[in-house]
Amino acid sequence: MPPHDETSPVGPRSGSVRRPPSGRTAGGSGGGGRPAAGRGRPPAGRGGRTASRTGPAARGSRTAGGTARTRKQRRKRRLKALLGVVAGAFVLLGVFVGVVYATTEVPDPNSVQNAQTTVVYYADGTTEMARLGAENRTNVPLSEVSEPAREAILAAENRSFYSDPGISATGIVRAAWNNLTGGSTQGGSTITQQYVKNAFLTSEQTFSRKFQELFLAVKLDNEYEKNEILENYLNTIYFGRGAYGIEAAANTYFDVPASQLTAQQGAVLAVLVRSPSTYDPESNPEGATDRWGLVLDAMVDEGWLTEQERQASVFPPVMPRTGSNLGIPSESQGLVVQRVIAELEAKGYDEQQIRAGGLRITSTVDKRYQDAAVSAVSEVMDGQPENLREALVSVDPATGAVRAYYGGPIGAGDGAVDYAQALRQPGSSVKPYVLATALEDGIGVNARRDGSSPQDFADRPGLPVRNSGGASCASCTLRESLTRSLNTTFYGLAYEVGAERVRQNVLEATGLPEAWPDEPAYGTLAGSNTLADPQTGGTGASIGIGQYEMRPIDQAHGFATLATGVEHEPYFVARVTDSEGTVLLEYNGDAGDRVFEEDVVNDVTYAMTDVAAYSRRSLDGGREVASKTGTQGQGEDNSDAWMVGFTPSISTAVWMGNDSPAQPIEDVNGRIIYGSGLPGAIWQEYMNTVLDGTPEEDLPDRALIRGDTGEGVPAPQTEAPTRSPQTQAPAPSTPSTPPVAVPEEPVTEEPVEQPVVEEPVVPNGGTGDEDTGNTSPNPNGGGATNPENPGGVIGGQSAEATAGAGAAN
Structure with missing residues (x-):
C-alpha cells in the first residue's frame, strides 16, 4: 500500500494538488522515482501543507461563513413568506368583509314587535301558555319626543351618536379581548348597535353575534338617517313596568x-335603559337618584343643560306601579308563568x-297534567265555601320537573296569591320522614312502639300528646301506626x-335552606331557622307530627325524594x-x-302503601x-289539611286551608275538613x-330492614288496640294483618283537643309587585311583598312557639 500522511485527506484535494502516483514509495534516502528536493515538494512537508490548506480546520472556517449567510437568507425567505401570508390574509379578509357586507340585509323595522315578543310554552313546546311583551307599546315619530328627553338618552347612552359611524371602536376591541380571555362579551355599544341587538338579533352572548351586530x-x-335610527x-x-318605547314609558312613569x-x-x-328593574325609582330610589344625577351632569358637559338648570333640578315624582299583568295570564296558569320568569331571573x-328578547321558553308543565289539576280542584270544590284555599303541585321524581302547578284560581293581577308557595304546618304528612330516620338506625317498620293516648314526654312536661279521635294502640308496628x-x-x-336528625333529613329531602331568607316577605319567620321554633331556633320532637312550616311545593319535592x-x-x-330557534338553554334536571x-x-314506601285504602282514597x-294524609288542628277545629302521595313516576301534594287561622276549615255542610x-x-x-292509560308500576310488598335497635315494646298477647268511639277504625292486632277496616265516612281523621292552642301559618299580606300587581290577605294587619315569589306571599308563625305539638293527623 502506498504510504500517506495520516493527517492528509484520503480523497481528492482541491486546487492543482495531485495524488502521488501509485508506484511512489516512502523512502528514507531517495530513489525509485521520488522527486528531487529542489522541485519544491518536500517528502514530508507536503502533506502538512496540504493539511493546513485543506484539512478539517480550513473546511470548518469556510462552512461557518457559508452557514451564517445561509441562515440570513433563510430568515429573509421566511419573513417574505410570512409577509405574503399576512398580505394574503388581509386581502381575503377584505374580500370576506366586502362579501358579507354586501350580502347583509337590514331587517324591516316593522318586524321588531314580533321579534321582541317572548312566548312561554307547555312541555310539548308547541302549545302556548303566555305571550310576554305584546302590550303597552305605542310608536311615535321623533318629532313627538321632546328634545330634552332625546338629549338625556344620548347623554346616558351615546353622546357621539350623530358623528360616529354606527359602531364603537373601543367596544369592538373590548368585545374581542373579552372573547379571547373568556370575559363578558358585552361592552359599551352605540345606540345603533343597541338598536340592532334589541330589534334584530338574539340575546346570545357570543363573538359571532357581536360580529353580526357590527x-x-x-x-x-x-x-338610514341618524334621526330614523334614533x-x-x-x-x-x-323601560320596565311593561312599557315598550318612550311614549309608553312617559305615560307609565309620568x-x-x-x-x-x-x-x-x-x-x-335614560337611567332605566340599562336595567329597568334595578333602577326603578319605586323599588330603588337611592340608586335611581344617583344615576339620574350622572345623566344630568353629562347633559351639562354636552351643553344640553346649563349649570343653573342642573342646580335647580329635583328628582321628578314617579307614578306608582299599576296592576298590569304584562302578558301573564290572569287564570291559574299565570302562576306557572311567574315561576318560569323567576327561574330564568335566577339563571341570570x-x-x-x-x-x-323574543325568547321561546318551553316549560316542564304538561298541559294534560295542568288541566287535570285545574279540573280536579274545580269539580271537587264546586259548591264549597268560597273562603277555602287550595294548592296542588306535581313533580317527576326522576328529574324534579314540575308537571302540574296550581296555586290558586287567579294567576296575575288583583287577588292573585300563590298558595303553592305559602308556608303552612304540614301535620302528619311529615311522619314518613320520621320513619325514614328510624329505618336508618335499624328500626324496622315492623318494630313496635307505644301508641297509647294520651302520653307525656320528657321534653314537654304537663302537656300530653293525644291521638286523633281518641285512638290508642299500646303495641302497634310502625307501619300500622x-x-x-x-x-x-x-x-x-x-x-x-x-328531632335534629329528623330535621336534617327533611331539609335534605325537600331542598329547604337552613334558614328562611331574612326578607319582609317571610313575615315573622324571616331569618329564623327552617323547621324550628322561630323564637328559640331549636327543633323539638313535635317535628314528628308536623308543627313546623313547609310549603305545598316542598312536600311534593320531599315525597319525590x-x-x-x-x-x-x-x-x-x-x-x-x-x-330564530337558536338554543340558549337546555335543562333536564340536576x-x-x-x-x-x-x-x-x-x-318507607312499603309502609305507606295502605294509607290510601285506609283513607278511602284508593286509585282506579x-x-x-x-x-300520607295530614291535618293540623286548632282545638277542635282544623286549619290545614293535606294529602300527599307518589307512584314511581309522579309525586303530588294537595293542601287546603284558608287565609285566617281563626276560622276553621269546614265544608258546605259545616263539617270539619280532614x-x-x-x-x-x-x-x-x-x-x-294523569295516570289513566299509563303502565302500572309496582311498589315494594315487603320490608328489607328487620329488627329493632331502639326502644321497642312487646307484641300484644290478648288485647287488641282500643277502638275510637267516633270515626277511627280499629287497628289490626298483629303486624301480619294489614288495616283494612274503613270508616263509614270518607273522613277518618279528627283533630286532638290540645292543652295549648296552636295557630298554623297563613299567607302573609302583600302588595302588588312590578310583574303582577298581586295582593293577598293579611290576618295580622300588615303586608309584605315577596320579591323572590311573584304572585305568592308567604310568612307567619305558629302561635305555639314553646309548647311543642299540636293536633296532627
Missing part, C-alpha cells in the same frame, strides 16, 4: 306624552331579555331518634331558544343527591300508590286522571 350597525348607519331606537327600548317630557323626566327614563336572564296516623307513636319516635331516595331540585324551564339508601326507600284499578276529605278527593281525582 355589520348590521354599519350598514344600518349607511342606509326614532326606531326610542320606540324599541324596554302620565304624560313623550312630547311633554322634561329634561329631568327624560333623565329618569335580565328583564330586558325575558320580556323583550303510620297508616292510622298515631301522633303519640311518631312524637315519641322523633324524640327517640333525635322518598320515592327514589335521590333529591332533585324542582324546575320549571326545560328549554329556551331565541326567535344529577341529584342521594338522601336515603335503597333499603330505606323500599321500606287498584293501582299501587304510597301516600286530609282524607276534600284534599284527598282532589288528590285522588287528579292522580287517576
Whole structure:
C-alpha cells in the first residue's frame, strides 16, 4: 500500500494538488522515482501543507461563513413568506368583509314587535301558555319626543351618536379581548348597535353575534338617517313596568306624552335603559337618584343643560306601579308563568331579555297534567265555601320537573296569591320522614312502639300528646301506626331518634335552606331557622307530627325524594331558544343527591302503601300508590289539611286551608275538613286522571330492614288496640294483618283537643309587585311583598312557639 500522511485527506484535494502516483514509495534516502528536493515538494512537508490548506480546520472556517449567510437568507425567505401570508390574509379578509357586507340585509323595522315578543310554552313546546311583551307599546315619530328627553338618552347612552359611524371602536376591541380571555362579551355599544341587538338579533352572548351586530350597525348607519335610527331606537327600548318605547314609558312613569317630557323626566327614563328593574325609582330610589344625577351632569358637559338648570333640578315624582299583568295570564296558569320568569331571573336572564328578547321558553308543565289539576280542584270544590284555599303541585321524581302547578284560581293581577308557595304546618304528612330516620338506625317498620293516648314526654312536661279521635294502640308496628296516623307513636319516635336528625333529613329531602331568607316577605319567620321554633331556633320532637312550616311545593319535592331516595331540585324551564330557534338553554334536571339508601326507600314506601285504602282514597284499578294524609288542628277545629302521595313516576301534594287561622276549615255542610276529605278527593281525582292509560308500576310488598335497635315494646298477647268511639277504625292486632277496616265516612281523621292552642301559618299580606300587581290577605294587619315569589306571599308563625305539638293527623 502506498504510504500517506495520516493527517492528509484520503480523497481528492482541491486546487492543482495531485495524488502521488501509485508506484511512489516512502523512502528514507531517495530513489525509485521520488522527486528531487529542489522541485519544491518536500517528502514530508507536503502533506502538512496540504493539511493546513485543506484539512478539517480550513473546511470548518469556510462552512461557518457559508452557514451564517445561509441562515440570513433563510430568515429573509421566511419573513417574505410570512409577509405574503399576512398580505394574503388581509386581502381575503377584505374580500370576506366586502362579501358579507354586501350580502347583509337590514331587517324591516316593522318586524321588531314580533321579534321582541317572548312566548312561554307547555312541555310539548308547541302549545302556548303566555305571550310576554305584546302590550303597552305605542310608536311615535321623533318629532313627538321632546328634545330634552332625546338629549338625556344620548347623554346616558351615546353622546357621539350623530358623528360616529354606527359602531364603537373601543367596544369592538373590548368585545374581542373579552372573547379571547373568556370575559363578558358585552361592552359599551352605540345606540345603533343597541338598536340592532334589541330589534334584530338574539340575546346570545357570543363573538359571532357581536360580529353580526357590527355589520348590521354599519350598514344600518349607511342606509338610514341618524334621526330614523334614533326614532326606531326610542320606540324599541324596554323601560320596565311593561312599557315598550318612550311614549309608553312617559305615560307609565309620568302620565304624560313623550312630547311633554322634561329634561329631568327624560333623565329618569335614560337611567332605566340599562336595567329597568334595578333602577326603578319605586323599588330603588337611592340608586335611581344617583344615576339620574350622572345623566344630568353629562347633559351639562354636552351643553344640553346649563349649570343653573342642573342646580335647580329635583328628582321628578314617579307614578306608582299599576296592576298590569304584562302578558301573564290572569287564570291559574299565570302562576306557572311567574315561576318560569323567576327561574330564568335566577339563571341570570335580565328583564330586558325575558320580556323583550323574543325568547321561546318551553316549560316542564304538561298541559294534560295542568288541566287535570285545574279540573280536579274545580269539580271537587264546586259548591264549597268560597273562603277555602287550595294548592296542588306535581313533580317527576326522576328529574324534579314540575308537571302540574296550581296555586290558586287567579294567576296575575288583583287577588292573585300563590298558595303553592305559602308556608303552612304540614301535620302528619311529615311522619314518613320520621320513619325514614328510624329505618336508618335499624328500626324496622315492623318494630313496635307505644301508641297509647294520651302520653307525656320528657321534653314537654304537663302537656300530653293525644291521638286523633281518641285512638290508642299500646303495641302497634310502625307501619300500622303510620297508616292510622298515631301522633303519640311518631312524637315519641322523633324524640327517640333525635328531632335534629329528623330535621336534617327533611331539609335534605325537600331542598329547604337552613334558614328562611331574612326578607319582609317571610313575615315573622324571616331569618329564623327552617323547621324550628322561630323564637328559640331549636327543633323539638313535635317535628314528628308536623308543627313546623313547609310549603305545598316542598312536600311534593320531599315525597319525590322518598320515592327514589335521590333529591332533585324542582324546575320549571326545560328549554329556551331565541326567535330564530337558536338554543340558549337546555335543562333536564340536576344529577341529584342521594338522601336515603335503597333499603330505606323500599321500606318507607312499603309502609305507606295502605294509607290510601285506609283513607278511602284508593286509585282506579287498584293501582299501587304510597301516600300520607295530614291535618293540623286548632282545638277542635282544623286549619290545614293535606294529602300527599307518589307512584314511581309522579309525586303530588294537595293542601287546603284558608287565609285566617281563626276560622276553621269546614265544608258546605259545616263539617270539619280532614286530609282524607276534600284534599284527598282532589288528590285522588287528579292522580287517576294523569295516570289513566299509563303502565302500572309496582311498589315494594315487603320490608328489607328487620329488627329493632331502639326502644321497642312487646307484641300484644290478648288485647287488641282500643277502638275510637267516633270515626277511627280499629287497628289490626298483629303486624301480619294489614288495616283494612274503613270508616263509614270518607273522613277518618279528627283533630286532638290540645292543652295549648296552636295557630298554623297563613299567607302573609302583600302588595302588588312590578310583574303582577298581586295582593293577598293579611290576618295580622300588615303586608309584605315577596320579591323572590311573584304572585305568592308567604310568612307567619305558629302561635305555639314553646309548647311543642299540636293536633296532627
